[in-house]
Amino acid sequence: MGKHLSDNGYSRVTLRMGRYARKVSTGPAFKRLPRAVREQQMLDSAVRVFSRRGYHGASMDEIAEVAGISKPMVYAYLGTKEELFVACLHRESTRMMEAIAGAAAPDLPADERLWRGLRAFFGFVGAHRDGWAVLYRQARAEQPFARELTAMRARLVEVVAGMLDHALRAEGREVAGTELEVVAYALVGASESLADWLADHPEADPEKTATRMMNVAWLGAAQLLLGITWHPPEP
Amino acid sequence: MGKHLSDNGYSRVTLRMGRYARKVSTGPAFKRLPRAVREQQMLDSAVRVFSRRGYHGASMDEIAEVAGISKPMVYAYLGTKEELFVACLHRESTRMMEAIAGAAAPDLPADERLWRGLRAFFGFVGAHRDGWAVLYRQARAEQPFARELTAMRARLVEVVAGMLDHALRAEGREVAGTELEVVAYALVGASESLADWLADHPEADPEKTATRMMNVAWLGAAQLLLGITWHPPEP
Amino acid sequence: MGKHLSDNGYSRVTLRMGRYARKVSTGPAFKRLPRAVREQQMLDSAVRVFSRRGYHGASMDEIAEVAGISKPMVYAYLGTKEELFVACLHRESTRMMEAIAGAAAPDLPADERLWRGLRAFFGFVGAHRDGWAVLYRQARAEQPFARELTAMRARLVEVVAGMLDHALRAEGREVAGTELEVVAYALVGASESLADWLADHPEADPEKTATRMMNVAWLGAAQLLLGITWHPPEP
Amino acid sequence: MGKHLSDNGYSRVTLRMGRYARKVSTGPAFKRLPRAVREQQMLDSAVRVFSRRGYHGASMDEIAEVAGISKPMVYAYLGTKEELFVACLHRESTRMMEAIAGAAAPDLPADERLWRGLRAFFGFVGAHRDGWAVLYRQARAEQPFARELTAMRARLVEVVAGMLDHALRAEGREVAGTELEVVAYALVGASESLADWLADHPEADPEKTATRMMNVAWLGAAQLLLGITWHPPEP
DNA sequence: TATGAATGAGAGTTCATTCAT
DNA sequence: GATGAATGAACTCTCATTCAT
Numbered sequence: 013m014g015k016h017l018s019d020n021g022y023s024r025v026t027l028r029m030g031r032y033a034r035k036v037s038t039g040p041a042f043k044r045l046p047r048a049v050r051e052q053q054m055l056d057s058a059v060r061v062f063s064r065r066g067y068h069g070a071s072m073d074e075i076a077e078v079a080g081i082s083k084p085m086v087y088a089y090l091g092t093k094e095e096l097f098v099a100c101l102h103r104e105s106t107r108m109m110e111a112i113a114g115a116a117a118p119d120l121p122a123d124e125r126l127w128r129g130l131r132a133f134f135g136f137v138g139a140h141r142d143g144w145a146v147l148y149r150q151a152r153a154e155q156p157f158a159r160e161l162t163a164m165r166a167r168l169v170e171v172v173a174g175m176l177d178h179a180l181r182a183e184g185r186e187v188a189g190t191e192l193e194v195v196a197y198a199l200v201g202a203s204e205s206l207a208d209w210l211a212d213h214p215e216a217d218p219e220k221t222a223t224r225m226m227n228v229a230w231l232g233a234a235q236l237l238l239g240i241t242w243h244p245p246e247p
Numbered sequence: 248m249g250k251h252l253s254d255n256g257y258s259r260v261t262l263r264m265g266r267y268a269r270k271v272s273t274g275p276a277f278k279r280l281p282r283a284v285r286e287q288q289m290l291d292s293a294v295r296v297f298s299r300r301g302y303h304g305a306s307m308d309e310i311a312e313v314a315g316i317s318k319p320m321v322y323a324y325l326g327t328k329e330e331l332f333v334a335c336l337h338r339e340s341t342r343m344m345e346a347i348a349g350a351a352a353p354d355l356p357a358d359e360r361l362w363r364g365l366r367a368f369f370g371f372v373g374a375h376r377d378g379w380a381v382l383y384r385q386a387r388a389e390q391p392f393a394r395e396l397t398a399m400r401a402r403l404v405e406v407v408a409g410m411l412d413h414a415l416r417a418e419g420r421e422v423a424g425t426e427l428e429v430v431a432y433a434l435v436g437a438s439e440s441l442a443d444w445l446a447d448h449p450e451a452d453p454e455k456t457a458t459r460m461m462n463v464a465w466l467g468a469a470q471l472l473l474g475i476t477w478h479p480p481e482p
Numbered sequence: 483m484g485k486h487l488s489d490n491g492y493s494r495v496t497l498r499m500g501r502y503a504r505k506v507s508t509g510p511a512f513k514r515l516p517r518a519v520r521e522q523q524m525l526d527s528a529v530r531v532f533s534r535r536g537y538h539g540a541s542m543d544e545i546a547e548v549a550g551i552s553k554p555m556v557y558a559y560l561g562t563k564e565e566l567f568v569a570c571l572h573r574e575s576t577r578m579m580e581a582i583a584g585a586a587a588p589d590l591p592a593d594e595r596l597w598r599g600l601r602a603f604f605g606f607v608g609a610h611r612d613g614w615a616v617l618y619r620q621a622r623a624e625q626p627f628a629r630e631l632t633a634m635r636a637r638l639v640e641v642v643a644g645m646l647d648h649a650l651r652a653e654g655r656e657v658a659g660t661e662l663e664v665v666a667y668a669l670v671g672a673s674e675s676l677a678d679w680l681a682d683h684p685e686a687d688p689e690k691t692a693t694r695m696m697n698v699a700w701l702g703a704a705q706l707l708l709g710i711t712w713h714p715p716e717p
Numbered sequence: 718m719g720k721h722l723s724d725n726g727y728s729r730v731t732l733r734m735g736r737y738a739r740k741v742s743t744g745p746a747f748k749r750l751p752r753a754v755r756e757q758q759m760l761d762s763a764v765r766v767f768s769r770r771g772y773h774g775a776s777m778d779e780i781a782e783v784a785g786i787s788k789p790m791v792y793a794y795l796g797t798k799e800e801l802f803v804a805c806l807h808r809e810s811t812r813m814m815e816a817i818a819g820a821a822a823p824d825l826p827a828d829e830r831l832w833r834g835l836r837a838f839f840g841f842v843g844a845h846r847d848g849w850a851v852l853y854r855q856a857r858a859e860q861p862f863a864r865e866l867t868a869m870r871a872r873l874v875e876v877v878a879g880m881l882d883h884a885l886r887a888e889g890r891e892v893a894g895t896e897l898e899v900v901a902y903a904l905v906g907a908s909e910s911l912a913d914w915l916a917d918h919p920e921a922d923p924e925k926t927a928t929r930m931m932n933v934a935w936l937g938a939a940q941l942l943l944g945i946t947w948h949p950p951e952p
Numbered sequence: 953t954a955t956g957a958a959t960g961a962g963a964g965t966t967c968a969t970t971c972a973t
Numbered sequence: 974g975a976t977g978a979a980t981g982a983a984c985t986c987t988c989a990t991t992c993a994t
Binding site: 280285316318319320 | 977978979980981
Binding site: 543553554557562 | 966
């Protein structure tokens with residue numbers, strides 16, 4: 013039962029009998045930390061627990077315990093379970109978007125940008141498999157977080173569509189916004205799927221995965237650039 | 248709380264007196280139905296409720312109520328909530344696979360097959376938006392169903408990879424199995440994403456969505472057929 | 483799950499899915515049996531299931547299944563679960579009392595009678611370990627059956643007390659009824675305990691257990707016959 | 718159904734409106750008590766309820782209500798129903814063993830020790846009829862507790878066997894361990910039976926019951942001391 | 953600031969028991 | 974006579990959330 017003792021350096025031991033733990037703060041340094049630090053501790057724990065157990069499987073009890081803090085503090089600092097989850101989502105997605113944006117500088121040629129973006133993306137997912145699991149897999153399934161998630165995905169789609177558009181214009185071509193978006197949406201979806209797969213395979217290499225996705229994406233996109241399209245056969 | 252009165256013709260209502268409920272079977276025709284029929288009713292309700300509320304949000308109580316029977320019958324016939332969900336998954340995924348397989352006859356040319364397969368797929372999703380939500384969105388998020396889901400996705404990937412392989416060989420070319428699979432995986436992922444999007448947009452046209460996906464897929468694949476690949480730049 | 487298929491020759495197979503079994507009657511001979519026979523089948527099954535699972539652990543479902551009969555029949559023939567249990571109790575205790583009474587003929591000398599009675603008792607327990615478990619262990623714990631049990635024990639006590647009294651009178655001595663009864667009660671209690679032990683040790687030899695009990699009982703009783711008693715020391 | 722209102726001074730009442738209940742904390746003093754205190758309250762209630770209704774008949778709801786707290790606290794502090802029962806068993810049996818051990822000092826002559834031990838035993842049972850009912854009658858019937866119970870009984874048997882052995886050696890005699898143990902087992906069984914009887918007869922006098930048991934035990938044992946044994950007749 | 957103590961509400965699951973065929 | 978279908982009623986257990994100290 014003592015399965016989730018804090019393994020992150022925060023100090024708090026749990027002697028079990030019944031369900032409520034007999035909690036004992038240990039170690040010399042159990043300081044009153046400034047709020048900001050505590051909040052990060054909590055988010056760290058929350059992300060870890062959410063990704064280990066899923067949104068529903070996670071209990072506020074465990075999150076607090078892993079954070080080395082009492083439950084009321086969690087509520088005081090970060091609010092409801094739902095709010096807490098949103099906070100996690102927020103932090104992680106911001107980090108991810110920053111990683112991608114930082115890598116894919118807007119002044120590079122389109123394929124270079126796409127490649128760097130993908131590499132950053134899969135690199136991030138690979139390095140934060142936990143975060144990704146929270147970010148996407150959970151959020152996708154639970155209505156309350158759909159909005160947050162949709163927003164984030166929209167940003168990605170926009171970035172990708174922008175890239176394509178840029179490349180097309182460079183070629184002197186132009187494609188309807190909707191069409192572009194759908195293609196972008198599909199590419200983002202494909203990336204998500206591969207990211208899922210990456211998160212599930214700890215031994216997999218992010219770089220290689222990025223290369224694979226690049227093949228699919230770029231080659232697919234290239235067609236578009238060449239103005240080739242497919243039409244359904246007449247019935 | 249009288250939120251989920253049965254809206255499917257099955258008759259069982261919940262009368263409320265103050266805070267409390269009392270279930271009453273109503274209507275003249277409350278026949279004892281044979282097991283097979285009841286099971287389908289239950290699965291229908293379960294699919295609906297699961298997709299409306301999500302796996303965790305769904306309660307066995309509501310499922311039973313919507314099905315127009317008492318909870319114990321659900322347990323008697325279909326077992327645990329988890330088992331029930333798996334049963335839904337099973338039925339829906341079987342139906343879907345059958346729809347696809349029925350459409351994409353193996354003796355057609357590759358692009359024709361792919362197109363028909365996609366059309367069937369999006370057609371199915373569009374027609375069973377409920378089922379799709381159960382099938383994928385929920386299952387992806389909950390560990391216990393991952394296996395079932397993975398298996399199904401694997402079947403899809405296999406089909407797609409087979410298609411590509413077939414087309415390649417017709418062109419006298421050959422590609423390593425792994426590579427094919429990753430491409431297939433990405434395409435399946437892209438389709439899933441568009442399906443998600445379709446499920447969320449009741450007004451969207453399945454046929455058009457299929458066309459879009461076909462563009463991405465076939466054109467991307469076409470490159471592969473031509474032997475064009477992309478490689479990461481030397482650092 | 484198919485753990486308790488009937489292993490007593492009655493023919494009924496159970497295909498599981500969900501909780502309700504899909505029951506199928508098999509074999510050529512699934513006759514409509516006369517009531518008396520059916521009742522014995524049921525009691526057999528009930529005794530077995532009760533002793534395997536305990537009164538509460540036993541379910542009417544399982545009892546019916548083991549009996550190879552549908553639940554409503556059990557209710558029709560033997561009534562409520564409680565009544566069914568009492569019926570078991572009754573049958574088993576009657577059998578046991580008959581075994582004992584048959585062995586300990588009243589015209590034998592006291593020690594001979596006691597010995598034969600004990601031998602019969604432990605023999606019976608050893609041969610019907612199931613029955614004993616139902617009879618005593620369960621019944622002792624559940625209030626509703628206390629009366630039945632008490633009655634039966636009373637009969638035993640009476641028999642034993644009678645024996646002692648007879649022996650005493652033969653020696654020209656006499657002891658107050660109450661005293662006799664308490665001694666008898668204690669001896670019965672000791673026997674029950676050893677019976678419990680015997681029921682739990684399948685390899686144990688009833689005859690030897692009887693001998694041991696005889697030693698305790700008869701030697702203890704012998705003192706009584708000699709008029710020796712113990713008194714608490716003056717404070 | 719308002720059958721189990723708290724009758725021990727703890728304050729928590731169940732108000733009924735029609736068929737339904739609403740729990741309300743009453744009284745002016747509804748303090749937050751320290752864990753240790755609450756735990757004892759809970760154990761008190763649990764012992765009482767278990768002995769009144771039996772293990773299965775007892776509901777966690779009632780136990781909580783009688784203890785004057787909410788159900789979750791019971792789970793928080795003492796765990797599952799099963800664990801709770803074991804905790805009761807533990808506390809009561811420890812108390813009892815202490816009572817006995819405290820009375821029967823090892824340096825007394827054997828008969829004196831036996832007498833004091835029995836007096837303490839029946840005294841305890843008489844004073845804690847509730848506890849005894851929990852301790853033995855329930856535990857005997859339910860498999861999960863058999864081990865705990867067996868362990869405790871084994872301790873008793875050991876004590877008694879030790880006593881006998883001691884006395885025998887003082888007489889310069891020696892008896893095989895197994896034989897001693899069986900005799901001890903039987904004596905313990907006899908005591909348990911009388912204890913059962915005592916628990917069922919509120920008016921009965923523990924001291925007198927102890928005397929009676931002493932008669933049976935000591936006199937029976939005395940034979941052993943004299944080297945007299947009984948053998949089955951040759952067939 | 954920080955926490956132990958406390959709880960309302962509800963979910964899944966099981967069972968004895970009975971109709972209706 | 975026999976059974977599949979059906980259900981009311983509990984019961985255990987968990988969890989997010991909040992006082993009171």
